[in-house]
Amino acid sequence: MQQGKDDFLKLISENKGIIIKICNSYCNNKTDREDLAQEIIYTLWKGGKTFNSDFKFSTWMYRVALNVAISFYRVNKKLKNNISLTETDIEIEDKIFDATTSEENLNLLQQKIAALKELDKALIILYFEEKSYKEIAEIIGITETNVATKVSRIKERLKQDITNAKK
Amino acid sequence: MEDIELKNMWKAYEQKIDEAKILNLQSWAVNIKTFEYLQTHKAQSKLKSLSIFKRWAVVLGILWVVFLAVLAYGNHFLNPYFTISVIILMLFSIIAIAIYIKHILLIQQINYSESIIDVQKKLAELQSSTINGLRILWLQLPFYTTFFWSTKWMMSDIKFWLIAFPITLFFTLLAIWLYKNITLKNVNKKWLKILLGNKEWTSIIKAKEYMNEIEEFKRG
Numbered sequence: 001m002q003q004g005k006d007d008f009l010k011l012i013s014e015n016k017g018i019i020i021k022i023c024n025s026y027c028n029n030k031t032d033r034e035d036l037a038q039e040i041i042y043t044l045w046k047g048g049k050t051f052n053s054d055f056k057f058s059t060w061m062y063r064v065a066l067n068v069a070i071s072f073y074r075v076n077k078k079l080k081n082n083i084s085l086t087e088t089d090i091e092i093e094d095k096i097f098d099a100t101t102s103e104e105n106l107n108l109l110q111q112k113i114a115a116l117k118e119l120d121k122a123l124i125i126l127y128f129e130e131k132s133y134k135e136i137a138e139i140i141g142i143t144e145t146n147v148a149t150k151v152s153r154i155k156e157r158l159k160q161d162i163t164n165a166k167k
Numbered sequence: 168m169e170d171i172e173l174k175n176m177w178k179a180y181e182q183k184i185d186e187a188k189i190l191n192l193q194s195w196a197v198n199i200k201t202f203e204y205l206q207t208h209k210a211q212s213k214l215k216s217l218s219i220f221k222r223w224a225v226v227l228g229i230l231w232v233v234f235l236a237v238l239a240y241g242n243h244f245l246n247p248y249f250t251i252s253v254i255i256l257m258l259f260s261i262i263a264i265a266i267y268i269k270h271i272l273l274i275q276q277i278n279y280s281e282s283i284i285d286v287q288k289k290l291a292e293l294q295s296s297t298i299n300g301l302r303i304l305w306l307q308l309p310f311y312t313t314f315f316w317s318t319k320w321m322m323s324d325i326k327f328w329l330i331a332f333p334i335t336l337f338f339t340l341l342a343i344w345l346y347k348n349i350t351l352k353n354v355n356k357k358w359l360k361i362l363l364g365n366k367e368w369t370s371i372i373k374a375k376e377y378m379n380e381i382e383e384f385k386r387g
Contacts, residue, residue, distance in 0.1 A: 017181060017184055020184055021180070021181075021184075043279050047278070047279055047280055060280055063279065063280050063281070063282065063283065064279045064280055066283055067279040067281075067283055067286045067287070068279060070283065070287055071214075071286075071287070071290055105176050105179070106176060106179060106180050106183070109173070109176045109177065109180070110180075117380060117384075118380075119283070119284075119287075119380065119381070119384045120384075122283060128173075128174060128177035138282070139282065139283060140282060140283045140284060141281075141282025141283055141284035141285050142284060142384070142385060146385075150384075155170060155173060158173060159168040159173060162168060162173075163168050
């Protein structure tokens with residue numbers, strides 16, 4: 001049991017970036033993010049037996065984490081909508097970013113991603129994480145052609161929104 | 168703006184996360200302490216909470232059915248209207264219990280490691296299916312107005328035909344109308360919002376919108 005726990009924590013630690021990015025993309029405040037992170041880890045631990053070793057651990061983790069995040073997002077949609085933009089400056093950003101163009105770009109990108117629909121958000125996160133269209137299709141449950149079309153559409157929208165915001 | 172710029176923005180994000188070692192004891196839940204806390208089951212997923220709520224509802228429903236059975240048996244068919252009404256109410260309660268058991272089984276079947284579309288569709292269906300249970304339950308309404316009927320009353324008192332019978336007729340028509348009109352199609356109607364209560368109505372509306380969104384997403 002202890003060995004299982006250690007292995008699990010090691011895997012989580014190796015793939016922690018996935019959880020952080022998903023929590024940041026789907027939640028705007030610290031409490032929500034922590035709740036979501038807890039729920040993701042709990043679901044991953046409980047669902048460990050559903051992990052199919054034919055898949056990469058990260059692929060399975062993306063499926064579980066995104067499924068939890070999207071469901072969580074739905075429950076907390078009202079709360080999220082009540083948060084003003086100033087409150088969306090998350091603690092992580094305060095700690096890690098200097099007041100540079102890079103910070104502005106990142107904030108902008110995060111804001112624009114946060115404004116996407118849940119499923120579109122999941123898709124673009126996977127794209128940015130350099131998952132192949134085949135893998136994205138497997139995780140989301142749509143065809144590769146559909147993935148390609150949607151990724152292209154969302155990218156265009158993001159580019160346009162970011163360019164407009166910078167003007 | 169080029170694709171590569173977008174990707175670079177995301178990569179910079181990853182780099183910053185690594186540099187800052189965000190996943191520390193203070194700021195994130197990903198640590199041993201939290202993990203042990205999770206293992207004590209203090210933290211339950213919302214789905215598990217829903218399942219527990221429905222299990223309790225099933226237990227209470229069974230107790231209610233037992234109570235009704237005792238009532239029906241205790242009456243020994245002395246008044247058939249009372250007994251038949253109670254038996255029908257009992258049957259509706261059994262239907263409600265069956266619906267809740269179906270929901271519990273649906274929750275158990277939800278496996279987060281399946282594709283996102285499949286899981287989210289199941290979750291939305293689970294949410295919206297509460298409306299089907301509700302419309303069936305309204306059908307029992309007239310039987311709450313018939314258990315005190317008696318043949319003697321019908322034969323000897325005009326008040327039965329002037330008051331009791333029209334009330335039952337009214338509730339029968341109302342129940343049929345509600346059964347026909349409590350549907351996902353009508354969920355935007357104001358009367359249904361009042362009937363469902365704001366919280367339940369909001370959840371069903373979201374589920375309906377979400378199912379539409381999923382279908383739209385699948386179409387591309």
